[in-house]
Amino acid sequence: MDIVTAQEMYEWDRVAIEEAGITGAMLMESAGRAVTEDMLRHIKGSDQVVVLIGAGNNGGDGFVIARTLLNRGYNVETWQVVSDDKVRGDAKTHRALFQSSGYTYRTDLDGLEPSLERCDVIIDAMLGIGVKGNLREPFSTIVRQANVQRARRLAVDLPTGVPADESDDDIDAFRADATTVIAAPKMSAFLERTRPFYGEWSVVEIGLPVNELPKTDRKVWTREDVKRALPIREANSHKGSHGKGVVIGGSKHMPGSIAMSARAALRSGSGLITIATVDSAIPSVAPFIQEATYMGLEENDGFATGQAPDLSGFDGVAFGMGIGRDPDTRGLLEGVLEKVEAPLLIDADGLYELPLDQVRARRNPTVLTPHPGEFARLAEVSISDVIAHPFSLSRQFAKEYGVYLVLKGPSTIITSPDGEQLVDTSGNAGLAKGGSGDVLSGVLLAMMMQTDSLMEALANGCFLHGSTAEHLTVEKHSMTDLLANDVIEGLPVTFRTFSC
Numbered sequence: 404m405d406i407v408t409a410q411e412m413y414e415w416d417r418v419a420i421e422e423a424g425i426t427g428a429m430l431m432e433s434a435g436r437a438v439t440e441d442m443l444r445h446i447k448g449s450d451q452v453v454v455l456i457g458a459g460n461n462g463g464d465g466f467v468i469a470r471t472l473l474n475r476g477y478n479v480e481t482w483q484v485v486s487d488d489k490v491r492g493d494a495k496t497h498r499a500l501f502q503s504s505g506y507t508y509r510t511d512l513d514g515l516e517p518s519l520e521r522c523d524v525i526i527d528a529m530l531g532i533g534v535k536g537n538l539r540e541p542f543s544t545i546v547r548q549a550n551v552q553r554a555r556r557l558a559v560d561l562p563t564g565v566p567a568d569e570s571d572d573d574i575d576a577f578r579a580d581a582t583t584v585i586a587a588p589k590m591s592a593f594l595e596r597t598r599p600f601y602g603e604w605s606v607v608e609i610g611l612p613v614n615e616l617p618k619t620d621r622k623v624w625t626r627e628d629v630k631r632a633l634p635i636r637e638a639n640s641h642k643g644s645h646g647k648g649v650v651i652g653g654s655k656h657m658p659g660s661i662a663m664s665a666r667a668a669l670r671s672g673s674g675l676i677t678i679a680t681v682d683s684a685i686p687s688v689a690p691f692i693q694e695a696t697y698m699g700l701e702e703n704d705g706f707a708t709g710q711a712p713d714l715s716g717f718d719g720v721a722f723g724m725g726i727g728r729d730p731d732t733r734g735l736l737e738g739v740l741e742k743v744e745a746p747l748l749i750d751a752d753g754l755y756e757l758p759l760d761q762v763r764a765r766r767n768p769t770v771l772t773p774h775p776g777e778f779a780r781l782a783e784v785s786i787s788d789v790i791a792h793p794f795s796l797s798r799q800f801a802k803e804y805g806v807y808l809v810l811k812g813p814s815t816i817i818t819s820p821d822g823e824q825l826v827d828t829s830g831n832a833g834l835a836k837g838g839s840g841d842v843l844s845g846v847l848l849a850m851m852m853q854t855d856s857l858m859e860a861l862a863n864g865c866f867l868h869g870s871t872a873e874h875l876t877v878e879k880h881s882m883t884d885l886l887a888n889d890v891i892e893g894l895p896v897t898f899r900t901f902s903c
C-alpha cells in the first residue's frame with residue numbers, strides 16, 4: 404500500500420482527470436460514496452449526524468457524504484462552515500446536486516455548538532490535504548468545539564488541521580476516533596505527532612486508474628506482504644540452509660542482551676547461531692541457550708576489546724547488543740566493519756561511536772537499527788527533528804552512508820541505500836521496554852539470512868516482532884507486564900499464523 408505526500412496525491416488526481424479522463428466531479432462522487440460506506444461501520448440508524456463542510460474538495464466530499472446518508476434515511480444536519488462564495492469547482496457542483504436532491508444546509512455558525520452538543524456523530528469534511536499552516540477561523544473554533552463533545556468523531560481523508568506531510572508546525576486539529584482515508588494513507592498517518600489525531604484509520608478505493616499512477620517509493624508493509632515474502636522452510640532443508648549467524652555483544656555486567664538476541668534469532672529460524680561475547684559472560688549465558696555455540700572475546704574491565712575474531716563463513720552478523728560504550732571496544736568494531744563480508748547489523752551500543760566513514764566505505768550491506776535518540780546522534784540533528792521529519796532524514800542518511808536504516812518507533816521506517824522506504828506499524832506500548840531492541844535485532848538477523856531481499860527481510864522481521872507483542876497483549880499479557888523474553892516465547896504463535 405503506497406504512502407503519499409500531498410503533492411503525490413494531487414499528481415494522482417491529475418493523472419486520473421487529465422490522462423484517464425475521469426472527471427473531478429466523478430472522482431468526488433466515488434470518494435464520497437466510498438467514504439460513506441466505510442463510515443457506516445460507526446453510525447447507527449438512530450444516530451443524529453452532523454456533517455461539517457469546508458471550502459475545498461474535502462468539503463465537496465462532505466456534500467456527497469451528506470447526500471448519500473440522507474438518501475438512505477439517516478438523520479443528518481449539514482453545515483457549510485464557510486460563506487457560499489468560497490465553495491467553487493467540483494465542490495460547488497456537488498453542493499448543487501445536494502440541493503437539487505431536495506436537501507438544505509446551514510451556515511449560521513452561531514447555532515452550530517448546540518448541534519454539536521446534541522449529536523451522536525460528527526463527520527469532519529472541513530479540510531483535507533490542502534491545509535496550510537495553523538488553522539484559521541472559523542475552523543479553529545469549530546475544531547475546539549467538536550473535540551470536547553461526547554459524539555463519535557469521524558474524519559474524511561485526514562482530520563482537519565493535520566497536514567498530509569512532515570511538518571514543524573504546532574498541530575491544532577480535529578481529534579478523530581476514526582478516519583476514512585481516500586485512496587492512500589498520507590505520510591502524517593505515520594508520524595508520532597500527527598498519528599494520534601487520526602484515531603483508527605482505513606483506506607477506501609475511489610476509482611483512480613491504479614496502473615497508470617506514478618509509483619511512490621514509500622509503502623506500508625502489511626500482513627499480506629509478510630505472507631508473500633516470509634521464507635518457507637523446504638522439507639529437505641538442513642541447518643546450513645537457514646543461515647549461520649553470529650551475534651557479537653554483551654559485557655560482564657550486561658550479559659542478558661546478547662542472550663536475548665541469540666535466542667530470538669534461533670526462534671526465528673536461523674540454522675546456527677554463535678554467541679561472541681566476553682569470556683566472563685559465557686558461564687551466565689550458556690545455561691540459557693544450549694542451542695548456540697560460543698566464541699570468547701578478549702576483555703578489559705568486563706568489556707570486549709582486542710581485534711575482531713575471524714568472522715568468515717558466517718551468513719550474517721549482528722553487533723552491539725549489551726556491548727557497552729567502553730572506548731577500548733572501538734578497535735573490535737572497526738575490525739568488524741572492515742572484515743565482515745556478510746550483511747552486518749549494528750544496534751544499540753554499537754551505534755554510539757560508530758565510525759560513519761568506515762560504514763560508508765563498506766562494500767557489503769550494513770543495517771543500522773537506531774531508535775530516534777540514537778538516530779539523532781548519528782545524523783547530528785535534534786530528536787525533535789527526527790520526530791518531525793523521520794521519512795526525509797532517514798532517506799537522506801541512508802543514501803549518504805549507503806546503509807539500510809531501521810528507524811524504530813510506533814511506526815518503524817525501513818530505508819534502503821537507494822531511498823526506498825517500507826513502514827511497519829505493528830506493535831504496541833508493551834514493547835517500550837529494555838530488551839525489546841535486542842530481541843528485534845535477533846529476529847532481523849534471522850530474516851536477513853533467509854530472505855534474498857534485505858528490505859523484505861527487515862520489514863518481515865519488524866512485523867513479526869510487533870505482531871507478537873500485539874497477540875501477547877490480547878491473549879496472555881498486558882502492555883504493563885510484557886517482557887522482551889515473553890516476546891521471544893510468543894514468536895512461535897506468530898510463525899504458526901503464517902504456517903511456517
Ligand SMILES: NC(=O)C1=CN([C@@H]2O[C@H](COP(=O)(O)OP(=O)(O)OC[C@H]3O[C@@H](n4cnc5c(N)ncnc54)[C@H](O)[C@@H]3O)[C@@H](O)[C@H]2O)[C@@H](O)CC1
Pocket residue numbers: 416427430431434435457458459460461462463464529530531532533534535536537538539540542559560561585609
Ligand atoms: N479531484 C480531487 O482533487 C479529489 C479530491 N478529494 C478531496 O479533496 C481534498 C483536497 O482538496 P483541496 O485541495 O481543495 O484542499 P482542502 O479541501 O483540504 O481545502 C483547501 C481549502 O482550505 C483552505 N485552507 C488551507 N489552509 C487553511 C488553514 N490553515 N485554515 C483555514 N483554511 C485553510 C484553503 O483556502 C482552501 O480553500 C482531499 O483531501 C480529498 O478529501 C477527493 O474528493 C477525491 C478527488
Ligand SMILES: [K+]
Pocket residue numbers: 461527528529530531558559560561562563
Ligand atoms: K477532513
